[in-house]
Amino acid sequence: MGIAIRDRKVLWARAHNQCAYPACLQELIETPEIGNGSTVLGEEAHIRAQSPGGARYDPEYAEVDSYENLLLLCPTHHTLIDKDGGSRFTVAWLLEIKSDHERQQKRHSELQTAIRAYLGDRYHAEDIIQFQQVDIHGPSVDSMFVDVPIGGRRDGTAVTEFLAQIADADPGDTAELEMPSDFVVAGATQALLHPDWVGNAVLVGGPGQGKSTVLQYVCQFHRARRLGEDAYTAGDLDLVRAATPARFPVRVDLRKYAQWAEANPSRPNKGKRSRRKSRDSHWDGVNDGWRSLEEYVVEDIGRHIGANKFEARDLAVLLATEPVLLALDGLDEVASLPLRERVTKEIAGVQARLSPIAANLVILVATRPGSSLRPLTGTKSFPVLLLQRLTQGLRLQYLQRWVAVSKLSKESSERLQAAFMDNQSLPHINELASYPMQLAILLHLLHRRQLLPQQRTELYREYLKTFLDREQTEDKEPLLGNQRRVVENTHAFLAWYIQTKAEQGESSGAIGRDQLRTLLREFLAGRNEELKLAETLYSAITSRVLCLVERDDAFEFEVQSLREYFAAWYIFQNLPPKGNGNSRDDGLDALLERPYWANVCRFFIGMLSDGEVRALRDNFRVVDKRVSPLPIIRSMAATILNDRTYEGHTDSTIRDAVNMVLDGPGVLLAEDGLFDGGGAPLRLGERAGRSQAVAHLKERLEGNESSVRRDAIASCLRGHAIPEDDLASWWWSQFDLSPDWFGSASILGIFNALGGVQVSHLRSLISKVDQDSEWYTDLLARGRYDGGDLEILEAARRELNDGAAGSTRSDLGKTDLTILIECAEITAAGTILRAPQAEDMLSRGRAARLNSDSFSSRILRATLTFPDNFDSSSPVDWQERLLVLAEVWGGGYVLRRAVSAIPESIDNAAIESMGRNTSRDLSEAVATEVAYRANRGNSEWWRTHLESSKGPCDRMIAILALFERSHAKVFIELSDIIDKMVGTLAPKRYRIVEHTLRRDAVARRVRPLALQEALRTKQIDLSGRALWLVRIVGSDATKKRVGPELETKLGDLLRSGVTDGREAVGAAYTKRKLKLAAFKHARQALPPGSWASDAILASMTLPLAKEILFEPENWPIDIVQIASERMLAERTRRLKTLDEVSSTYRWFDEEK
Structure with missing residues (x-):
């Protein structure tokens, strides 16, 4: 029909x-x-x-x-x-x-008018940059935007792998950014507007770094697409515009949301709470009256659609029928820590509530460094992306955009560009030009006054002077002619007032008209004609705005950094050099221990005299004793060094500040990225502590430090050194036959271009130094060894053949050592190189070596030698291949593993025939492999074989064979012996076994072990390190069962030498939270990433947090970060607000 x-x-x-x-x-x-x-x-x-x-x-x-x-x-x-x-x-x-679909689509069709009204309203309102620069009138975000780099540590998550793909395809000029080797970087909108972007993210950036502008641009891009506007082309990438889904963007100011959510008119028992209760409450009750973010979004949309209506059910329809973006800005500006924690939890809750009903939802959150993000990152739904400094190319791009928007003449434009290019390499200019907002101010000062400020506070001071000079000379504001000081002081007072109210959670950073009039009268009380002056100022601010802007019927500073500058000025101008609780020293101490005031503190310190800067060490020591081991003073010292506050000071003064940063565990925290807003290791600039850091680190590396600290010291030293420091000569002059010297030399990268004496030292070092944690071949590769000494290379070959093959990596290209390492890995893995792969190996500058008779050339030829049309099922072809390998490698790990790669389809008799009438090494290797395969189910044979395995390499090979070849029955019967043997593996050998089993399991060379019932019924009781190997080669049911078993044995695994324990942490968590004790001494096993979730970790006590911060070398970086946040939250809750301190000690009273 x-x-x-x-x-x-x-x-x-x-x-x-x-x-x-x-x-x-x-x-x-x-x-x-x-x-x-x-x-x-x-x-x-x-x-x-x-x-x-x-x-x-x-x-x-x-x-x-x-x-x-x-x-x-x-x-x-x-x-x-x-x-x-x-x-x-x-x-x-x-x-x-x-x-449901038809009902939703019907309502969605009815909503189109309201949707377009909201998009149009917000597109117009948010098209102008927040920071209105002098001489630039109303530039759009599009006209001034450059794509700020964002990045994160490559932790295996989908987002960082996605960034890596973008970076590989279009790397840009990010090579100049100093980042850890596991850091990956791409442009912010390059990633966020990519057609393949999915999921959420937290954007973390310092003051003026551009995080809010990124959110603003992304929202405007989507609005322009929806409204058919030609602007916001994302770099004119038509393919991006065509393929990226046009989202419905909702941008939320979290300051305003927090104030709105807490000030619920229908809150139960809404009598006024005490300030202390307001600050300390966690609002854990479900009936506390807190209003959801969804309610705020519905209300916010309703405010911007004119006569149209938008209800809660419409939000559900919108989410189900449209791709939606929630852009949540200013999390750090929610000053009250408990309130910010509540907002953070609310964001996590919104994601959990909306994701099941949303068709395509992306949530982006912007905040400054230092905000506690654990409730978000703990869900693993919000990877953290760190904004990076502007690269050289982006600075020039911004300069060109600034010139175009400023409408400079050709002559003025060329003059400005020449001046900037001539001075950009100066250390202080390079630092000041790192962030978009500071670069904008710098360009303005360079254009208007040919001025190049030396440090950050001076940059803002000169900018505001220029702004007010223009307002005064052009008669835009008559009040500046005779009351300029009053105008400046009034701005400072308003900044202080707004900042303190924000800290108390009583303001979103803005004040209404009536409140502004009242404040002006209070501030000007006692002056001549106070009422008239107050009204005049009120008129100037409300009509001509001066340094404030009007948004949503309230007044606020254009950007938070301007407010913080004025607040610092207010404190500085009012506190005398000496006093009792109200001196500048007292004010500085109070600022130093309050992280919310950190940016104010930076500006305040920038206003100090040279004598006061020299005395900063005393303030640092006093406050550090109060807050220790919380590293907030170390962090501030590092920040003001890079702010160039110490420019022009003596070496000893700068050294004091550097010592404050790096002393004790500080060097570890610096390398962990805790002192850098971008999460990168701390690097101090020239004339801003670099040379003093080198001196400090050299002294410590010459002394006695723990091995973990020594590694951090060496890494930090290498990062700060310049060629003139000649680290190689210095460290070779300290040579001694010790693992410590060897390890530090490797990190310093000083094994290249060695002289005769140094080669002799290195030979003796390799022959006498042995350690459980690392292979010396690894150390040579990391130290950039590029020589061809036969004794050193032969030692490396022996070590690779003793079990090191598979773990070592080198990016040195065509050195003899690199060839050895790659050939050992290929051979041990049983890799069959086809023509394209062989050509790839030769294309890296190695083709000429094939005709050479050098040590590495013989091994390279053997690795690339395969019978014509090699047939992997042919015993004859395998024999021919293995004979060549046996000739260059001899007996040992490499040949034994190559033999183990013979396919199971070749029967034992055929394999055994390969060893007849051949070399002794190949005969023994073949015989052993045949025995492994013939005795898969013979427990007694395996028992005898395991007990007869003498050396560490033999034990490695036997363990690998047993995990890959034996039947489950054998494993169960011999589990005690197996567990004991695995326990004897040194960390470096355990890593090889883990790597090899994982590789072979992926290649399907392993018969999955079915041990789930034996584990469930407690027939076998294995250590954490043995369980992990079982999980790698186990059946699906076995893998599932290993998780609960690992829970109580995780610590053993993390201390075994496991390559990356983050997967193990996820596997070990079932229902009960993991005890933190398991992570002690596990720093090497757990690189930073998104593994340390509140959902899986037991809560941290305050004493444990202190222990961790005193000795961070014993703990993974993420656990150290949690400890810092735990201590900071506890301390912040106990501290009085700065407004309370100022009132107690009468900071601003006329008579103190």
Whole structure:
């Protein structure tokens, strides 16, 4: 009979061109942007099948082609609902989703007017940059935008791998950024506006670094797409514009949300709470009156759509039918720590609530460094992306945009560009030009006054002077002619007032008109004609705004950094050099111990005289004793060094500040990235502590330090050194036959271009130094060894053949050592190189070596030698291949593992024949491999073999064979012996075993071990390190069972030498939270990443947090970060607000 025209029209009309499957946004008729014709993707699916055998066939249902029995779907979901005879999708459920879809689409169609009204309102309101620069009138965000780099540590998460793909495809000029080797960087909008971007992120950036502008730009990009505007082209990337989904963006100021959420007029028992209760409460009750972020979004949309209406149910419809972006800005500006924690938890809650009902939701959060993000990052749904400094290319791009927007003449433009280019390499200019806001101010001063400030506070001071000079000389503000000091002081007072109210959680950073008038009268009380002056100032601020802007019927400083500068000025101007609780020293101490005031503190310190800067060491010591071991004073000292506050001071003065940063565990925290807003290791600039850091670190490396601290010291030293420091000569002059010297030399990278004496030293070092933690071949590669000394290379070959093959990596290209390392890995893995792979190896500058007779050339030739048309199933071809390898490698680990790669399809007799009439080494290797395969189920044979394995390399090979070859019955019967043998593996050998098992399991060379029942019934009791190896080669059921077993044995595994313990942490967590004691001494096993979740870790006590911060070398970086946040939260809750301190000690009283 077929589908009637009427039924088809109703079906398509009510589906509104969208697949009816929940959360699918696939359009069912696609029209190309260029060209003619459309593509019909929609498929008219039957809920009940037309014929017997079909999905959900019902013989009693006659109207199978009626509208009531039809569902409009995309091809993917049509196939899905009919798969397996439709058994997974019932008639009732399909009818329900059809009804829901049509209802949502009907309401979505009705909402289009409101949606476009909101987009248009916000597009117009947010098109102007927040920081209105002098001489630039109303530039759009688009006209001034440069794509600030963002990055994160490569921790295996989808986001960092996505960034790595972007960076590989289009790396930009990020090479100049000093970042850890595991850090990956891409442009912010390059990533966030990429068609393949999915999920959420937290953008972390310092003051003026551009995080809010990134959010503003991303929102405007999507609004422009939706409204058909030509601006915001994302760098004119038409493919990006065409492929990226045009989201419905909602940008939320979290300061305003926090104030709105807490000030609920319907809050139960809404009598005024005490300030202390307000600050300290965690609001854990469900009936506390706190209002959700969804409610705020609904209300905010309603405020910007004119006469249209938008309700809570409409938000649900919007989420189900549109790709949506929630851009949440200013988390750090929620000053009260408990209130900020509540907002952070609310964001995590919103993600959890909305994700199940949203078709395509992205949540982006922007904040400054130092904010506690644990409730977000603990969900693993919010990876942290750190904004980086502007690269050289981006600075020039910004300069060109600034020149264009400023409408400079050609002559002025060329003069400005020449001046900037001539001075950009100066250390202080390089530092000041690192962030967009500071660069804008710098360009303005360079253009208007040919001025190049020396440090950050001076930059802001000169900018404001220029701004007020212009307002005064051009008669834009007559009040500046005779009351300029009053105008300046009034701004300072208002900044102080707003800042203190924000700290108390009583303000979102703005003041209303009536409140402004009252404040002006209070501030000017006691002056001549105070009432008239107050009214004049009120008129100037409200009509001409001066340094404030009007937003949403309230007044606030353009950007938070300007407010913080004025607040610092207010404190500085009012506190005398000496006093009792109200001196500048007292004010500075109070600022130093309050992280919310950190940026104010930076400006305050920048206002100090040279004598006061010299005395900073005393303030640092006093406050550090109060807050120790919390590293906030170390962090501030590092910050003001890079602010160039110490410019021009003596070496000893700068050294005092450097010592404050790096002394004791400080060097570890510096290398961990805790003192850098971008998460990178701390690097002090020239004339800002660099040379003093080198001196400090050299002294410590010559002394006695723990091995972990020594590594951090060496890494920090290498990062700060310049060629003139000649680290190689200095450290070689300290040579001694010790693992410590060897390890530090490796990190310093001083094994290249060695002289005769140094080569002799290195030979003796290799022959006499042995350690459990690292292979010396690793150390040579990391230390950039590029020589060809036969004794050293032979020692490396022996070590690779003793088990090191597989762990060592080198990026030195074509050195003899690199060839050895790669060839050992290829051979031990049993890799069969085909022609393209062989050509790739030769393309890296090695082709000439094939005809050489050098040590490495022989090994390279052997590695690349395969019989013509090598057949992996041919015993003859394998024998020919293995004979060549045996000749260059001899007996040992490499050859034994190469033999183990012979396919299982070749029978034992054929394998055994390979060893006849050949070299002794190959005969022994073949015989042992045949015995492994012939005795898979023979427990006694394995027992005898394991007990007879003498050396560490033999034990490694035996363990690998047993895990890969033996039956589960053998493993169970010998579990005690196996566990003991695994426990004897040195960390460096355990890593090789883990790596090899993982590689072979991926290559399907391992027969999965089924040990789940033995584990469940306690037939076997294995250590954490043995359990982990079982999990690698185990069956799916075994893997699942290993998790609960690992929970109490995680510490043993993390101290075993495991390559990356983050996967193990995830596997070990089941229902009970993991005890923190398991992570002690696990720093090497747990690189930073998104593993340390509140959801899986037990809570941290304050005493434990202190222990961790006193000895961070014993703990993973993420645990150290949690300890710092734990101590900071506790201390902040106990501290009085700065407003309370100023009132107690009468900072601003006329008579103190």
